[in-house]
Amino acid sequence: MSETEPTLCRNAYVTNGYQAPNRCEMCDDSLPDEVSRNKHMQETGHRSCPLCDKYVPVGNYYNHAFDKHPHERWNEHQVAWTDKKDREQAQSWAVIGVKT
16 A cells, blocks of 8 residues: 555545545555445446346345345345455455454
């Protein structure tokens, strides 16, 4: 991280009902606000729910799908596998405290 980039703040703002950090959990890009996070998610797909395109924290896709998409068709095993892969691919700071 360069000297001009802000330090990590895990609870920088709330988006889609979740506390979001000011950095991307997948590529470590600076995302100082919800607008920049939404733009980044549209461009990269990082941390974006495939059912609603909204922000989902690392390791929380299963809970998100269960809570927000109870009437959608989704496969529990696929969603759990996606959570596992997300934890493996995320920045190390993003998986601290995330259940494995």
